[in-house]
Amino acid sequence: MAMQINERDIAFGILMDMEKKGVREFAGVKHALDRMDYLDTKSKAFIKYLAEGTIERTITLDYIINLYAKTGTAKMNPNIRCIIRMGTFQIMYMDSVPDSAAVNESVKLVINHGLKNLKGFVNGVLRNIARNKDNIDWPDPGVTRSTKSAYLAIRYSQPQWLADKWSSDYGLDKTLTAFKFFLEPRPVTIRFSKRYKAEDIKSLVAKMKTANDGRIVLKASPVLPYALNMYHTDNIMYIPGFSEGAWIVQDVSSMLVGEVANVKPGNTVIDVCAAPGGKSLHAADNMNGTGKVIACDISENKCMLIQENVRRMQLDNVEVRQNDASKHREEFENAADVLLCDLPCTGLGVIGRKPDIKMNTEPAAIRALQEKQREILSCVWDYVKVGGTLVYSTCTMTKEENDDNVAWFLENYPFEAVDITDRLPEMMREKETVKNGYIQLAPGEYGTDGFFIAKFRRIS
Known part of the structure; x- marks a missing residue:
């Protein structure tokens, strides 16, 4: 007899395990499913979509639930909150699931997990949402930037502070494009x-x-x-x-670092924060087996991951070292033709791939990471030979971590900006900043993640 699979119960178990550990992350869903070899591809796809979608849309789901539940999500029993979120996600965003099935299966979960006395509450809330799903009372977008950003935050399930910041720094249109892009299926x-x-x-x-x-x-x-x-x-x-x-x-935005760096055969490349190794391996591949790439990372586990990728990709010109980028290494002084500095950042440009970032990042992290980025740049700048290249990159979109760091670096260190126009795809060459040596890719602007790349040449 074939094993009976309760896909919703598995998704519930994954989400509640994260709740107990105090984390919500897409990686947790993948790791859990990788251990479930007994599941077929179709079941895994359903569980993955339901669990990840519930994480990704939590802000929107809670807004909807709180319109129809007498007890708000913040005060609910954690198990009930998770079940109602999953049920609401199915009703609102899974067209393949009939509303009746979303409600009934949610009630079954309540009963199966020993919460029978709350089945009426869950049934009532979800049926109310199902009846009104086409007429949700969304926040009024109004006419001001603040009211529109409030609408965007709820409608596209993004933190209010991020909607406010991006709409102020980059405008409502670019913010809307990014938020929509984050929720699109990603290849x-x-x-x-x-x-x-x-x-x-x-x-x-x-x-x-x-x-x-x-x-x-x-x-x-x-x-x-x-x-x-x-x-x-x-x-x-x-x-x-x-x-x-x-x-x-490797994402296209990350590949663009290799294009901008423009390594030559025989170069020595140092990548100070290399994990998982995509940029280091791209540089090594571009040198056709010549030269040397020193790929560094502070984490032993991440160094092992880089080494595994090096072995699999059969690249003999990559050396992996465990190293703390914030500690100066004399042996690296004046050694690099190209220095890659893809530094720790808020990661706000890749929320579409890692939605847990928006739940685990606070505004204060921006300044803290800017300080960390400057600390690392202060330690590594002289690894570059005179006349050599430093490429600074992040997978985020904040002026503090990107534009402001470019100005700070040029003011404090013996480098000049390098025009990157001819190193970019033609569609990106129209951006005004590329002649000044840097480019900010907004999420979804070219179908890529949000990313920032700047190129400098050491002049003395």
Whole structure:
């Protein structure tokens, strides 16, 4: 007899485990499902979508629930709060699930977890939401920036402080584009190894299309010719070409660092915060096996991850070192033709891939991380040879961590900005700042994550 799978109960278990640990993160969903080999692809996809969607839409879900529940989510029993959130997510965002099934299955969860006396409460709240789902009383967007940002925060499930900050710094249109983009289905983007020629890639792509029971969809990136977007992936380890090191997962915005850095054969490259290694490996690949890349990270576990990627991608010109970037290393002084500084940041540009960032980041973190970034830059700037290149990058979108750091660095250290116009795809060359050596990519602006890249040359 086939095992009976209760997909909603599994999703509930994953979310409640996070609740007990005090964390909510997409990685937790993936790690949990990776251990459940008995589940088929369809069940895993349902559980993943339900659990991750409930995390991602928590702000919106709580707003809706609080319109129809006498007891607000903040005061609910944690189990009940989780079940109602999951039920509301199914009603509002899962068209494949009938409203009646979302309600009834939620009530079953309440009973099965020993909360029978609250089944009427859950049933009433969810049925009320189902009846009114097309007429939710959303906040009035009004006409002022503050009222519009309040609307955006609730409608697109983003923290109010972030909606206020971005609408003030970058405008409502760019904020709306970013928030919409965060909630769109995202592909897994990969970069092929230069060991593979065009005909080899073509043959490999044909094999890749058979993965996941033929469900996988592959589309060329409109930004970079060697990037490929994959849709409907499950476990990428089982996709043809992964174990052979034919390709590596890397977002296009991260690949642009390699374009801007423009490493040459024989260069020495130092990557001071390298994990998981995408930029280091890209640099090594661009040098066609020549030169040397020293990939550093403070974490032993992350260094092991980089080393595993180096081994899999069959790159002999990468050396992995465990190193604290905030501690100066004399042996690195004047050693680097190219210094990569992809530094710790708030990560607000990649909320679409890691929605837990918006739940675990406070405004104070921006200033704290700006200080950390400046501390690291102060320790590593002289690793660059005179005439060499320093590329500073973050996966966030705050002026404090990006624009302000560029001005601060140029004012305090012997570097000049380098025009990056000819190192960028044509669609990005129109931005005014590229001639001044930097570019801020807003989330969704070019179909990429939010990212910042600046290029400097050491002059003395």
